[in-house]
Amino acid sequence: MGPPAFGDRLQEGKVSAWPVRPAGTLKAHTKIEGMEIIFGLRQAPRELNLHSKDDPAQTKAAIAAALEQGSGLIDLTDHNGKTYLIPVPMVAYVQIGSDQTSRVGFGS
Numbered sequence: 001m002g003p004p005a006f007g008d009r010l011q012e013g014k015v016s017a018w019p020v021r022p023a024g025t026l027k028a029h030t031k032i033e034g035m036e037i038i039f040g041l042r043q044a045p046r047e048l049n050l051h052s053k054d055d056p057a058q059t060k061a062a063i064a065a066a067l068e069q070g071s072g073l074i075d076l077t078d079h080n081g082k083t084y085l086i087p088v089p090m091v092a093y094v095q096i097g098s099d100q101t102s103r104v105g106f107g108s
Helices: 006-011 056-069
Strands: 029-032 035-041 047-052 073-077 083-087 091-096 102-105
Touching (some): 047 083, 056 091
Antiparallel strands (some): 029 102, 035 091, 073 083
16 A cells, blocks of 8 residues: 555645745745846847946946947846846846845835
8 A cells, every 4th residue: 555645644644735934934025135237238129127236337437348349248247146238238237226225125
């Protein structure tokens, strides 16, 4: 005879119908530090959004230099360490936000 089915274990009280989280592990919101950079890409229906902890002045200068050159790649790293390589000819616009902490999720 095999292991009891999930429904049998549920009726016996050995498992919970809902996942149980330890107290204090569910957060209402997450803080993302750093500046927000938004790229509008040609022939793409969505924007590319990323948050970077890099120096805002250096990041702005690097993006401006790449756009003036007109070719190549823009190389950026987000707050999680992911690297983005964006082809300069595909960039329609760039929006660089402030370096304030933004809140994501539920919150008051």
